[in-house]
Amino acid sequence: MLIEFQVGNFLSFKETVTFSMVASDIDSQDAELDSNSVFTVNEELSLLKAAAIYGANASGKSNFAKAFGFMKWFVINSSTGIQITDDIDIEPFRLSTETEYSPSFFQVTFGLNNKIYKYAFGITTEKVHIEVLSCLNNQKEYDLFRRYGNDFKINLKSFKEGKGLEEKTKHNSLFLSVVAQFNGKISEQILKWFNKCQVISASGTHDNLYRNISLKFFESPLRRDIVQFIKDLDLSIYDIRMTKESISSETLPSAIPEELRKLILRSSNLRSSNEVSSVQTLHEKYNEKGEVVGTEKFELEENESEGTKKLFYLSGILLNALKNGHLIVIDELDAKLHPIITRQIVQMFNSNKYNSKGAQLIFMTHDTNLLSSRLFGSRLLRRDQIWFTEKNQQGATDLYSLVEYDIPEDASFESDYIRGKYGAIPFIGNFRQLLANQ
Structure with missing residues (x-):
């Protein structure tokens, strides 16, 4: 469970910003919303199940996802995926002379095995400067x-697994990652926590980060739930199947150029299996009387819409998170999805029925329908679940929550946001002069 995330001097974040999943002491005037969107950790701590981040284009929303994604990648791979001669692939805030040579900072506070940990590091391209x-x-x-x-x-009393591994830690690697490679119990559990967190760029149909993960989930016991999830969203799909074909020089069409043939075979050899997966959706077929007379098989990649493909590749990850209480960060959740489907996904996380394990969803969106209470008759998000990104005149991103505003609970979040009351909207220039000289 994520409690808090901080990032500074990374991409568009100049100063350190803080994102929190801690539930504020507020009464949303909707007892059902408060009950469903918050889960209790202990007497002092309650956390949110979902949070939305709004902001203008290029305001830093995607950079938030990239920041958490980079931290995850570096924690897991710094000890094995980086050679001692390599630079760390980090990009500090580039629009200020104050920060271009300063360390980028990352910190996460999270719950694991009934304990709360805080882990932080500061790095430049050359080395790790601080790690705690x-x-x-x-x-x-x-x-x-x-x-x-x-x-x-x-601390030899609390972290004796790190003793003697200092000299095995490269200047450009994290000590935590090194200790985990030597089977340190605490550090290994922390790396597993990071590994279970999913960071997804969902602006397109799917990307390589989660396509293969989704296909693996479809081969697991989750398959039944994935099919039901797709059917429940009224996509006219009756069933989903997957087939596998082996890749070899003999199975490739003879018309493929030799260089491309070599590239495909080389890529397949890098995988644990030389098989390629193909997903088919089944649709009911009707006669002239509207009676079902059979089924028609569609290739997912060739015949289905971009939104259907996106839902399929997201479904396993979403359902696995709900089942096991994991964290998902999704950039542009609403892209290519109908607003009602986006709302349904958020409702599943904001639900005691579907989310009893404390799974958490953080998503970046432009869908202001999710802020409306009038459209669906009730609120979907509390004020502390709504966040904004906004750039200042120097191009630096600020991150803040709607809970910081002293507004009544029955305020129209959607219309007030569009009118600019909370900032985080684009400033449009004067288009009247655009073609004045044509």
Whole structure:
């Protein structure tokens, strides 16, 4: 469970911004919404199940997802995927002389195995400057280890798994990642937590980050739920099947150029299996009387809409998160989806019925219908579940929540946002002069 995420001096984030999934002490005047959208960790802490981030184009919404995605990637791969001679592929805020050579900062606070951990690091392209892992217990915080460059201070009582591994840690790798490679119990569990978090760019139909994951879920016991999920969304699909074909030089068409043939075979050899998966959707076929007389098979990639393809590739990840209480960050959740379907996905996370394990959904969107209470008769999101990104005149992104505004709970969030009351909207120039000289 995610409690808080901070990022600074990365892409469009100049100053360190804080995103929180901690439920605020507010009464949304909708007892059902409050009950469904919040889950209790302990007497002092309650967390949100979903959060939406709004903002103008190029305001930094996608950079938030990239920031969390980079932190995940670096934690998991820095000890094995980076050579000692490699630069760290990090991009600081480039529009200020104050930050271009300063470390980029990342910090996450999360719950794991009935404990709360805080993990942070600061890096440049050359090295890890600072790295800290601490634990919060009974409102007291203590370090498990603290690192400044090559200087390590390890709490041998609480993190003895790190003893003796300081010299095995490269200047451009994280100590936590190294300790996990040597089977450190705490560090290994933390890496697994990061690995279970999914960060998805859903602006297109699908991307390679989650296509293969989705296909694996379809081969798991989740298959039945995935098919039912698609059917429940009224996409006129009767069933979904998957077939596999082996790739070899003999199975490729003879007309394919030799260089392309080599590239395809080389790519397939890099996989654990040389099989390619093909997904088919089944639709009912009718006669002139409107009676079902059979089924027709469609190829997902060739015959289905972009929205249907996106839903299929998202479905396994969404359902797996709900089943196991995982975190998902989705950029442009609403792209290519009908507003009612987007709302239904959010409602599944904001639900005690479907989300009993504390799964969390953070998504970037332009869909203001989700802010409306009049359109569907009730609110979908509390004020603390609504966040905004906005750039200042120097091109730096600020991140803030609607809960920071002193407004009545019955305010029209949607119309007030469109009118600019909360900022985070585009400033349109004077188009009257655009073709004045033509």
